[in-house]
Amino acid sequence: MTPPTPGAPASPPASGTVPSPYEPLALYGPDFAADPHGHYRRLRAQGPLGRVRIAPGVDALLVTDYQAAVDLLRDTDTFSKDPRAWQAGIPEDSPVLPVLGYRPTALFSDGAVHTRYREAVNDTLALLEPHLLRAYAAQAAQQFIATFSATGTGDLIAQYARLLPLRVFSACFGVAPRDSERLLHGVAGMMDSAANAAAAYADLVAVVAGLVAERRVRPGRDLTTYLLAHPAGLDDDEAVRQITLIISAGHDPTTNLIGNALLRMLSDTGYGGSLHGGAMTAREAIDEVLWRDPPLANMGAHYPRHDTEFHGVPLRAGQLVLVSFAAANTQSLPAVSDPAVRSGDGAHLAWSAGPHRCPAKQPALLMAMTAIEQITSQLCDLELAVDPSELIWRPGPFHRAPAHLPVRFTPLDTHP
Ligand code: HEM
Numbered sequence: 001m002t003p004p005t006p007g008a009p010a011s012p013p014a015s016g017t018v019p020s021p022y023e024p025l026a027l028y029g030p031d032f033a034a035d036p037h038g039h040y041r042r043l044r045a046q047g048p049l050g051r052v053r054i055a056p057g058v059d060a061l062l063v064t065d066y067q068a069a070v071d072l073l074r075d076t077d078t079f080s081k082d083p084r085a086w087q088a089g090i091p092e093d094s095p096v097l098p099v100l101g102y103r104p105t106a107l108f109s110d111g112a113v114h115t116r117y118r119e120a121v122n123d124t125l126a127l128l129e130p131h132l133l134r135a136y137a138a139q140a141a142q143q144f145i146a147t148f149s150a151t152g153t154g155d156l157i158a159q160y161a162r163l164l165p166l167r168v169f170s171a172c173f174g175v176a177p178r179d180s181e182r183l184l185h186g187v188a189g190m191m192d193s194a195a196n197a198a199a200a201y202a203d204l205v206a207v208v209a210g211l212v213a214e215r216r217v218r219p220g221r222d223l224t225t226y227l228l229a230h231p232a233g234l235d236d237d238e239a240v241r242q243i244t245l246i247i248s249a250g251h252d253p254t255t256n257l258i259g260n261a262l263l264r265m266l267s268d269t270g271y272g273g274s275l276h277g278g279a280m281t282a283r284e285a286i287d288e289v290l291w292r293d294p295p296l297a298n299m300g301a302h303y304p305r306h307d308t309e310f311h312g313v314p315l316r317a318g319q320l321v322l323v324s325f326a327a328a329n330t331q332s333l334p335a336v337s338d339p340a341v342r343s344g345d346g347a348h349l350a351w352s353a354g355p356h357r358c359p360a361k362q363p364a365l366l367m368a369m370t371a372i373e374q375i376t377s378q379l380c381d382l383e384l385a386v387d388p389s390e391l392i393w394r395p396g397p398f399h400r401a402p403a404h405l406p407v408r409f410t411p412l413d414t415h416p
Contacts, residue, residue: 064328
């Protein structure tokens with residue numbers, strides 16, 4: 001029997017037959033969340049691209065090969081970021097549309113349109129002065145730590161990592177404190193790709209639209225006001241969409257970078273499984289996470305502009321091709337476990353590559369470093385309260401995100 005072409009669309013199996021070895025592998029739900037790297041290993045057996053299902057009825061090809069990932073991310077002649085043709089065949093209520101569905105933003109545009117949005121985003125992010133960003137992040141960290149430091153226990157996701165980036169974004173964009181909670185639910189709901197994802201995204205947009213309307217009439221000293229005055233001349237909807245993109249693309253991955261790096265520091269037996277002795281630095285933990293468990297695990301959605309062949313795999317015009325940054329990074333795991341390799345951040349794809357690479361690497365790193373340094377210096381005998389194998393991971397195909405990180409520590413005496 002001729003084996004199926006790797007990554008090629010397989011015909012549905014006749015009932016009663018053994019399923020094709022290349023049936024789409026589900027990239028969502030508890031099984032995937034519990035063992036993503038096992039899934040990537042199985043997908044690699046198909047070649048550089050594997051067939052995946054990212055939600056009920058929504059299939060994609062996933063690039064798991066490092067070189068193929070780099071080639072795709074840089075090849076703007078063959079691949080577009082505009083999902084509209086693909087989206088026409090997807091149910092309107094699909095839980096992946098809040099992440100993948102078209103909006104007039106940098107993430108979903110090509111060429112000159114992308115350049116216009118990207119310049120507005122880049123110039124706005126450039127106003128995030130490192131010392132101010134560090135100060136905002138440190139102040140937020142101290143406030144959140146104070147809410148549980150006297151108790152001796154805490155959840156470093158719910159009470160810390162999940163709150164911090166959004167608090168910083170709210171301060172920078174001038175979001176009213178009363179709206180911060182809504183932003184938080186909006187971003188988390190959209191990334192989990194659960195049944196309420198569309199409503200969560202709609203509420204996120206509503207909060208940002210209110211902010212933009214207010215700053216049009218009452219400018220402030222914040223990034224929203226700056227973006228509205230940018231020479232790109234964004235209209236209200238375009239401004240709302242770029243801010244929503246910055247907040248959603250920024251908050252959830254930064255939360256997960258903080259959470260995953262703290263988990264790495266608290267559970268790495270090679271480092272004593274403890275922060276005592278301080279062998280693993282925040283930067284080392286962050287680098288390991290960016291290599292092994294990048295917060296945006298599978299993303300980089302692209303659509304072939306025409307029927308083509310890519311790394312030996314036939315592709316149809318408009319079909320969804322995703323990049324597994326996690327699989328590409330870990331293609332040769334032994335090299336990654338070498339400290340000399342893992343301490344470098346040059347070659348991994350956690351920030352993507354090509355024209356759509358993350359524009360916020362430095363601010364994201366600064367926030368994560370500050371968050372980790374603040375908590376590990378204040379609660380210096382922090383340890384995990386459960387075995388790492390008992391941790392629950394958030395569902396969804398796109399992110400790598402612990403749902404909780406229960407810890408214990410010697411309570412701080414908060415009385416003067
Ligand atoms: C301050 C925090 C962050 C902000 C404001 C931010 C913002 C953005 C924006 C606006 C884009 C779209 C760029 C474009 O299409 O031209 C983007 C893309 C991306 N960001 Fe970030 N980001 C942040 C943190 C992170 C973190 C922590 C990670 C993971 C380590 C990350 C990884 C990525 C990746 C992989 C992409 C490409 C997504 C794709 O190809 O679909 N970002 N980011």
